[in-house]
Amino acid sequence: MKRKILIMGVLTLGLLSINKINASALESVSEKCYSQYTEEQIKYILEQSDPKDLDLTCANDTIFSKEKILNDENLNKDVPTPFYFTNELNVTAYKQEKSYGCGYASVKEVLQNINGTSKSQSQYESEMGNAGSSAVVYKIRNILNNYISGAKYTYTLGNTYSLDSFKSMVVNSITNKRPVIMHSISNSLPLYKRSSAKVYHYYVIDGYSYNAFGAGEYMFYVDSFSRDFGDGNTFGKHRATGKEAFDSVNISGRYVIHA
Amino acid sequence: MHKKNIIILLVVCVLIVSLLFISFNNKKSANKNEKTDNHESLNVNNKKDNNDKKAINYNIEVDELKLSESLKSNINKNYTYQITHYNDNKYNGVINKPVDVGLGQTKALFTYDVNTNTFKQKQTNFKGSVTSFIEKDNNYYYVEINTITIDKREYYSWSLIKNNKELSDRKVLLKGNCSLFTLFPELIVDEENQDLYFFSSIDRVDESNNLLSQNIYIYHFNKENFELLKELNYKEQNEYIGSIWSTKLVNKKIFFVMKTKDKGSKIYLYDTENNKIETLYEDSKNIFDFEILDNYLIITLLDESENTLIKVYKDEEKLIEEKLNGISNIYKISNNKLLIESSSKYKIYNTKYNEITDIELPKDLDLYRYSIKSYKEDTLIIMKDFDDKLIKIAEK
Numbered sequence: 246m247k248r249k250i251l252i253m254g255v256l257t258l259g260l261l262s263i264n265k266i267n268a269s270a271l272e273s274v275s276e277k278c279y280s281q282y283t284e285e286q287i288k289y290i291l292e293q294s295d296p297k298d299l300d301l302t303c304a305n306d307t308i309f310s311k312e313k314i315l316n317d318e319n320l321n322k323d324v325p326t327p328f329y330f331t332n333e334l335n336v337t338a339y340k341q342e343k344s345y346g347c348g349y350a351s352v353k354e355v356l357q358n359i360n361g362t363s364k365s366q367s368q369y370e371s372e373m374g375n376a377g378s379s380a381v382v383y384k385i386r387n388i389l390n391n392y393i394s395g396a397k398y399t400y401t402l403g404n405t406y407s408l409d410s411f412k413s414m415v416v417n418s419i420t421n422k423r424p425v426i427m428h429s430i431s432n433s434l435p436l437y438k439r440s441s442a443k444v445y446h447y448y449v450i451d452g453y454s455y456n457a458f459g460a461g462e463y464m465f466y467v468d469s470f471s472r473d474f475g476d477g478n479t480f481g482k483h484r485a486t487g488k489e490a491f492d493s494v495n496i497s498g499r500y501v502i503h504a
Numbered sequence: 505m506h507k508k509n510i511i512i513l514l515v516v517c518v519l520i521v522s523l524l525f526i527s528f529n530n531k532k533s534a535n536k537n538e539k540t541d542n543h544e545s546l547n548v549n550n551k552k553d554n555n556d557k558k559a560i561n562y563n564i565e566v567d568e569l570k571l572s573e574s575l576k577s578n579i580n581k582n583y584t585y586q587i588t589h590y591n592d593n594k595y596n597g598v599i600n601k602p603v604d605v606g607l608g609q610t611k612a613l614f615t616y617d618v619n620t621n622t623f624k625q626k627q628t629n630f631k632g633s634v635t636s637f638i639e640k641d642n643n644y645y646y647v648e649i650n651t652i653t654i655d656k657r658e659y660y661s662w663s664l665i666k667n668n669k670e671l672s673d674r675k676v677l678l679k680g681n682c683s684l685f686t687l688f689p690e691l692i693v694d695e696e697n698q699d700l701y702f703f704s705s706i707d708r709v710d711e712s713n714n715l716l717s718q719n720i721y722i723y724h725f726n727k728e729n730f731e732l733l734k735e736l737n738y739k740e741q742n743e744y745i746g747s748i749w750s751t752k753l754v755n756k757k758i759f760f761v762m763k764t765k766d767k768g769s770k771i772y773l774y775d776t777e778n779n780k781i782e783t784l785y786e787d788s789k790n791i792f793d794f795e796i797l798d799n800y801l802i803i804t805l806l807d808e809s810e811n812t813l814i815k816v817y818k819d820e821e822k823l824i825e826e827k828l829n830g831i832s833n834i835y836k837i838s839n840n841k842l843l844i845e846s847s848s849k850y851k852i853y854n855t856k857y858n859e860i861t862d863i864e865l866p867k868d869l870d871l872y873r874y875s876i877k878s879y880k881e882d883t884l885i886i887m888k889d890f891d892d893k894l895i896k897i898a899e900k
Contacts, residue, residue, distance in 0.1 A: 380605075475709075
């Protein structure tokens with residue numbers, strides 16, 4: 246019996262030692278957290294990384310320092326995410342060819358988006374029978390419906406909507422793959438707020454956001470009017486809140502052309 | 505006996521292996537907990553930092569504009585108007601007939617004397633839309649905008665007009681053409697020194713809208729006329745002005761934004777007293793707007809996604825850099841406060857505390873619907889058809 250106890254004791258000690266050896270082995274593996282890289286690869290990593298970002302002791306189970314890891318985790322935590330996802334039709338903006346031509350440019354933008362092809366702005370101007378002056382709302386509706394199959398367009402006075410029903414209308418129209426043409430006074434849009442003149446203008450809403458407040462908190466639009474000198478970066482496709490977009494048509498005599 | 509020993513040995517081995525397994529897991533958990541504890545304590549510290557921020561409370565008072573009654577009773581409700589200039593004693597503005605697209609067709613100019621509560625409007629056949637109007641020394645000075653075709657391309661044709669109060673003696677003082685709506689010229693008033701300046705640009709573009717030439721002109725009002733102070737041409741440096749909207753006059757210095765060849769931008773300062781130009785600020789991003797509060801410079805920059813970065817500098821030292829959603833507009837409330845409008849929400853930057861804080865507006869005030877401008881210390885004027893107001897924002 247004593248012999249058995251002695252054997253058991255030796256075995257136990259032996260196993261514990263193995264545990265310790267294994268632990269050491271594990272530790273030594275985690276220390277070399279870059280052991281999967283070749284020497285060449287390590288050299289490249291060292292060249293490409295800021296030395297301040299590295300900790301080759303692998304104290305954090307990576308080659309990066311604690312400061313970098315924490316910094317990366319908190320990098321954009323203060324930038325509020327305005328939406329979970331967006332539904333956008335990605336309408337291409339075309340610069341309007343005449344000072345009064347935003348309506349014709351909007352027609353081109355919408356038809357190009359729906360059909361993949363479109364005529365020139367001047368051709369639409371001619372077809373709509375308003376050559377030399379701005380597009381008329383119901384004629385925009387007519388010409389759009391002439392050229393599309395499926396969901397058709399109608400027009401509605403902007404100030405018959407509430408904010409919520411306006412958002413619903415935009416969501417429905419975009420869901421039907423129909424960009425919304427806004428016959429607006431654009432000064433409520435953030436880009437136009439500094440203008441000292443009131444701007445009567447057509448622009449096209451081609452998307453909306455979805456976030457904790459629901460759909461349409463933000464809307465995306467393309468503007469045929471605002472364009473810098475050959476520089477499309479600043480002007481073209483923009484974002485405004487649903488409120489700002491609504492306010493641009495929630496005015497007597499302004500319309501929304503939608504599906 | 506032999507079998508019994510084997511069984512005992514097996515049991516002991518199982519126990520030992522179990523012990524090993526448990527101890528290994530415990531070690532892993534201990535490491536994980538250590539990490540988590542550190543992270544949580546970081547968050548707690550952050551919260552604590554937030555709690556340490558001083559709570560700044562603002563009092564917001566909304567007042568009707570004295571002009572409003574006169575506007576409601578004198579202007580046809582089917583028309584619209586723009587207030588183009590104001591101070592404690594008077595308002596100047598234009599009355600427009602709405603159009604389908606473009607700028608309103610101007611029908612009349614109006615003036616309002618605050619002290620005598622006298623509203624006057626004068627009509628004439630304007631040769632375009634009036635975008636900038638001021639009454640000065642018994643004359644009217646205003647900018648008329650029209651369109652013109654040059655080399656098969658449409659431009660905006662602007663004219664600086666001098667007229668008498670009867671609008672019967674129209675004289676064109678200056679004129680030019682610009683290709684962008686954002687380059688309409690501006691009359692800039694220096695209330696403190698009773699001075700007036702005119703800032704304009706003339707440009708040419710090719711078929712692809714690339715800039716071929718651009719000249720910028722700064723004029724000073726002198727004895728019923730405007731004298732050229734400075735002509736600028738930045739073609740050699742590949743710099744150009746994209747918008748005159750953010751141009752400002754502060755302490756006899758005119759500040760304006762230029763875009764640079766590498767898609768950055770600069771704020772230039774023209775000193776009207778010594779006729780010199782300096783660079784106030786330069787950035788690799790697109791400067792959207794800026795304001796000067798005493799010796800603080802606040803800048804808003806737009807990135808490619810049209811999100812805003814707001815930066816605050818004091819004596820060239822950056823104090824704040826903060827990201828905001830979408831295009832944000834800023835309005836000077838006073839020499840130490842700035843209103844920030846971002847995605848229909850509002851904040852105030854206060855130099856006294858060097859902080860940007862959210863503010864809550866009165867529930868019945870949809871401020872995003874209004875055009876907002878500085879009025880006087882602690883007060884903004886907010887404008888929307890027949891619903892103009894003054895809002896006073898002061899610390900409680």
